Amino acid sequence: MKVWILNGNVWNDRRQALEPKHVRVDGEIIAEIRDASEGLPDTAGHEVVDAAGRLLSAGFIDMHVHLREPGYEHKETIATGTASAARGGFTTIACMPNTKPPTDTPERVRYVLDKAKEAGPVRVLPYAAITKSQLGRELTDFAALKEAGAIGFTDDGVGVQNAKMMKDAMALAASLGLPIVAHCEEDTLLEGAAFSEGEFVKRHGLKGIPNESESIHVGRDTLLAEATGVHYHVCHVSTEQSVRLIRLAKQHGVRVTAEVCPHHLLLSDEDIPGLDANWKMNPPLRSPRDVKAVIEGLEDGTIDIIVTDHAPHSEEEKARGVDKAPFGIVGFETAFPLLYTKFVATGRWSLGFLLERMTRKPADVFGLGLGRLEPGQPADLTIVDLEKEAEVDPAKFLTKGRNTPFAGWKLKGWPVWTMAAGRVAWSE
C-alpha cells in the first residue's frame, strides 16, 4: 500500500510540542516524513489519509494481553482480541500463555502465530509458559519454544511458587537471551480473597489479599535475577513495596524492568462501589498509598512501561458473584483515553511521556525494533482524536469482554485509525 498521511500532529520530543507532518508509507515501511510547512506533497498514485488536527503517533505496543484462544473462545478469540487492540490504537500486542491448553510447546506457539496471521490486523507476539501446563512442576523446552517464535517466558495467571524452579528458568532464559516475565504472587499468602487487604474488605467483612503476596516474589526474583543475569520483567506492579524493591534492584544494576496497568494508576480499593466482579482483577486494586507509589515509580523510571493486561471474561462468568467470578478486566479500548484524560489533559504528564511508555519504551525493553515514527521504520501508526469526548460504553466494545470498571467514564483522546505493517488495521 502506498499512502500519504497528511497534516498529522507528531510529537517532537526536543521541542516538547506537536508539529504537523506529512508521512509517506510505502509497503510496510515509513518512507518519508515532511514538515507540513513545506506544503502539500504530490499524492498521485497514493491513497490519502487526512490526519489534520489529530495526533499521529507510532502505533501503541501492549506487552501484556490475554487473547484466550485456544480454549476460551467464549471469552475472546484472536480475531476479536486483535480487532479490539487495533481500535485501542495498538499495533503490537504480546499475548500470555494461559490458554487451554497453555502455550507450552512449539506447536502451540506456532498455532498462535498462524491464527494471528490469518485473523489479526495487528502484530501478535506470543509468550510461552515457564512450566508445563503452568503447574510449576517442570520447565518447558525453552530452546524449542524460542525457535518456534516465543518472545519470552511467563506463567502469567499464576506465580512460580518454587524458588529453585524460578532460578533454573532464569538461568536457561539468560542463556537464550530471552526475558522471564513474572506474575508475582505467593499462593500461601492469598487468603482465598477477591480484593486487597484494606478499607474495602474491612467495610464488607471480607478477607483481603495482602501486599506482600506480590512483593515477596519481586524481592525473591530480583535476587535470583541478580544471580543469573537474566532480563527479569515484573508484570502488573501494584504495591508500594514492589516499587521500592524494583528501585533498589535497579540501583544495584540488576537487569530488571517493570510494567503497570492503567487501572492500578487510576483506581484504589476505596473506589470500589460494591460487591461487583467488574472490579475484581489480579493483582487487586490496592490502597491510595500504593496508587501514589506506582505513579511515582512510573514517573521516576522505576516502572518502565504501561500495559493493559487485557483480560476478557464472559458476562456469565463475571455474574457468579465476587467470590466465584474470575479475576480480570478488559483494557485495549480504554487505555489511551483513560491515561490521556487523567494524566495528560490534567497537566501532570506531557503527551510525550505517555506516548513513550506506550511505544518506544516497550519496544526497547523487549528489543522489538518498533515504536518509532521515523523514516525506514515499520509503518505501525495510530491516529488519535485528542479532542473527541465520549463515554465508555462496554456494549460497543469490539472485544467480547464487557468486564470493565470504567463504564460510563467520560474520556477524551480516542484512537480513530490504526495501521500495522502498512495495512489499515482499524478505521472509525
Ligand SMILES: NC(=O)N[C@@H](CC(=O)O)C(=O)O
Ligand atoms: N489479570 C487478571 O486479573 N487476570 C488474568 C491473569 C493475570 O494476568 O494474572 C487472566 O488471565 O484473566
Ligand SMILES: [Zn+2]
Ligand atoms: Zn498476571
Ligand SMILES: [Zn+2]
Ligand atoms: Zn495477565
